[in-house]
Amino acid sequence: MKKRRVEIMDTTLRDGEQSSGVSFSASEKLTLAKLLLDELKVDRIEIASARVSEGEFESVRQITSWAKEQGYLHKVEVLTFVDNGQSLIWMEKAGAHVQNLLTKGSLNHLTHQLKKTPEAHFKDIESIIQQAAKKGITTNVYLEDWSNGMRNSPDYVFQFIDFLSRQPIKRILLPDTLGVLTHNETARFLSEIIAKYPDCHFDFHGHNDYDLSVANVMEALRAGCHGLHLTVNGMGERAGNAPLASVVAVINDFLPEIKVNVAEKKLYKVSKLVSAFTGFGIPPNKPIVGDNVFTQTAGIHADGDNKNNLYFNDLLPERFGRKRQYALGKTSGKANIQKNLQELGLTLNNDEIKRVTERIIELGDKKEKVTKEDLPFIISDVLDSEKFQQKVFVRSFVLTHSKGLKPSTTVAIEIEGETMEENAQGDGQFDAFMNALRKVYKAKKRHLPNLIDYAVRIPPGSHSDALCETIITWESNGRDFATRGLDSDQTVSAIKATEKMLNII
Template sequence: MSKKHIEIMDTTLRDGEQTSGVSFSASEKLTIAKLLLEELKVDRIEIASARVSEGEFQAVKNITNWASENDYLDHVEVLTFVDNGISIDWMIEAGAKVQNLLTKGSLNHLTYQLKKTPNQHFSDIKENIALAKSKGIETNIYLEDWSNGMRNSKDYVFEFLEFLATQPVKRVMLPDTLGVLTPSESYEFIKEIKDKYPNTHFDFHTHNDYDLGVSNAIEGIKAGADGLHLTINGMGERAGNAPMASTIAVINDYLPDVTINANEKALYTVSKLVENFSGILIPANKPIVGANVFTQTAGIHADGDNKNNLYFSDLMPERFGRKRQYALGKSSGKANIQKNLQELGLQLNDDALKKVTQRIIELGDKKQVVTKEDLPYIISDVLDRTYEEKVTVNNYVLTHSKGLKPSTTVSITIEGETFEENAQGDGQFDAFMNALRSIFKKKKMVLPALIDYAVRIPPGSNSDALCETIITWKSDTKEFKTRGLDSDQTVSAIIATEKMLNIITN
């Protein structure tokens, strides 16, 4: 039995651009159009609504010029209106050859918006189709509000389809305009229509108002739909349209009797580009293209992946041009850390790995995000502790107020004896060091001189990144360095100082 080919029509540049606050420039539209057709390899793209603006006209013209030169012009479509040929003239001037004519798919819309009878509407549509054909324009028909039409005025929908069966229309497009259908209704309505008109090409256009866009699209294919309308990242009005990436993945994995042209490996690249151009961020947990969806957090999952890929599924990241990652945090186990160390080309013995794991858990408990790039810093911090801990910084209060000198109150324990001291300084860390000097003076001990203070963060980090402070100390007998690691720079310096105190008292 031969497989059925399903056409994928991307409408990111038309319906997706109706996302609140989104307006692509002409150059951005051209770039996205090229990627959709050449890299993602969708069958068709809907790029604009006719008559919207001069900017929209120029964007369409840029795309049609490119498409004409590269044999894609028949794959480029424009939404048009029943407007006595004004949209068709606009299309011709813009160089487009395929119109998606917006008509009324429910009696409610026809009666209260157009205030016309079905026969009047059909007559207007017939004139439009004839005019388009005479000017070399191919016509597809949108039945706006079709889903409510099937629910509330089914006789009208079938009367409309009977009329369209007499017209030179290439595709009939069935939109769930308000995103109200359930999967069972999607199947039932499309099957009823496809059974009656088996030779007509029907596209299904789903919206995501109930988060059922993908489910409805899949049921539509099962019922006999010949094409789907999707958008990159699920962009679109209100809750958006059925998202391209999720729908493609489900089709490839769960509909074995169906074929599509879309190239999975290009999905992530195109999604990220559209994210950048639109300014609409992809949620971290969005299937296929979200930042976290191929990241294992729990240590037991990483351990299972090491043992015969126990937590793998058919959704392998490599399919989509991505890689599996292993998050570091309070749920991390040794397996997560080993996976990240392998990527960095690092190896640790069991004792060192145990210490690093514990430190990552401590950082995770403070709600800090730990990245793979942080690992070398954490390793340096942990493996720097090669001394018996005789000094503990128990507590401290750091204050900084405009117009007042910074001050610190610190409590430390030195070989079982606890001291508390308050001091001021030129900065919070300077005040902390002045408090320490007072305590060590009581002990008739001298602190080494601080001769260098360096701070660094991992590349590509944000304002909440881990911060490594490296302090160089000089005493009468030696010069040495200590490191501290924390998301707060002053705290990381205090950690480095605590290490110094333990070194000089050992």
């Protein structure tokens, strides 16, 4: 079966920039324009609105200068207005060759915003199209609020498209400006239009106010539309536009009769860069590009992946330049741990895996996020505890730190079955703990080693705040030795290192 080619027009740099608080610099726009056309391989990009600002003019000038060298000028588009040709003069100075002319696609907008008759509006549009042709500028026409036009004034919409079908334009752009369409309406409206005007090129421009943009895109394609307008990360005004990554994945997996040029493997890279430039965060559960979408959390899922990939679907992360991950937390099972150990090249026996899993679940219950990079330190801490038979237990402690008062600690220590409590103050919480501990050991006529070094660090390479590692060096009878504690709290990790010391001595 021969596939039908559909154009992808990315409007991140124009419509996506209408996300609240988002503004690209000229250099950022140029960088993204290069990525979108050169690496992601979208067919066209809409980069700016005419006459907005000097900064916008400079960004367009830089992009068109680069595009001209690359032979891409026909792929670079600018939003223009019915303004007696002023937008065209602006475009000409900026070096742009394709205009997307914004017109009124509903009688409601025409009557209340422009206060004109359809005939007067069409006459103004015809004048702009003729001026553009004389300047060598290609024209596409937006029918703003087209979706409401089809709902409430379809006669006007068909009158308008009748007029446009006789004009020397390249494309008619049909936006669901307010994101109000259902998938059924999208299918019905576009099927009717495309059947009536088989020689015209129609683009669909979906918004996501009801979270229906991807469904509407699917119906637009099934109805026969020739192009789609999308944005990276679904950026855009209000709830945003139809998201590029999701739409590309849906086309490739569910619409085998459709072909698009977009390079799937570059979607994640471009997504992250756009997020970095804009500060527009990507929700971790956003399909294709979110941090969590290729992460298995439940242990049963990791186990199923080991047994014939039971929890895989067609959205394999490698398609998008990503890797499947197995989260470590309170729902982790043995299979999750084993998957992460495999990646790290580590092996443990079943008993060791069980104890490491218990430790990770303990951290998860504290709502701590554990990463793969933390795992070697957890393993080391758990296995380190095997070196001695535990006879001393820090059963309980209360740490206080108040402004204007010295820190104090109350501690309960069990030594060979006997529990003793003491309280002391110190220069810090750990110092107070050690002073209380000395009282216990003095009462037992036992000697504590000297603390000669104290180091605290986050495990190297970790991307979480789940763990703090404290390494304390002690001196006893002329011999130095070190113990290590691991916990989400710095003082508690030091107390755990001290408990190990008490058992060693």
